[in-house]
Amino acid sequence: NAGVTQTPKFQVLKTGQSMTLQCAQDMNHNSMYWYRQDPGMGLRLIYYSASEGTTDKGEVPNGYNVSRLNKREFSLRLESAAPSQTSVYFCASTIQTTLSPIGYTFGSGTRLTVV
């Protein structure tokens, strides 16, 4: 099915471990985003990529890095996981090159627990 695919769906890490969350879209969208969702906080933007080859920080970038590997793929890396990074992570994409919310397609999320 067309859309945004995130892997893995669930992950448990020990403090200090590293991992990469993968995201791929097959809709030929230009812009891709990583959000985290925490109880009582809504969705907060971590990093985004307005177009292939560019990445920018969002609202809560500390502790994360990203790579826009090609137009389809946008990965999020935790170099040294901390319990504060326990969250549900969502990847999203849109055809537009600006941060307009119109037409965002979200993946189903990755539930990450850091112990």
Place this chain on the structure above:
Amino acid sequence: DQQVKQNSPSLSVQEGRISILNCDYTNSMFDYFLWYKKYPAEGPTFLISISSIKDKNEDGRFTVFLNKSAKHLSLHIVPSQPGDSAVYFCAASEDDMRFGAGTRLTVKP
């Protein structure tokens, strides 16, 4: 600093009645507002939006109202159906997009 606030964590309504979900914002520079719907174990899906130059946008059973002077928007669902039970996120954009914390709507048969 939450620029978009949904002060009601939950709302329960009877099937067939109106559901009204509220959202307040603080940044007068927001130029676009929207609502997303989220089911458990799924990502949010876009529901309806409104530009800051309008005060109402309607799409079937869903209507969004914007009151810029009060920095308030609301989503009306009429009539409510059990399948509408989900978490609803309000969002607003200027240079980037800010989400509210969400309101869990339960529609009882």
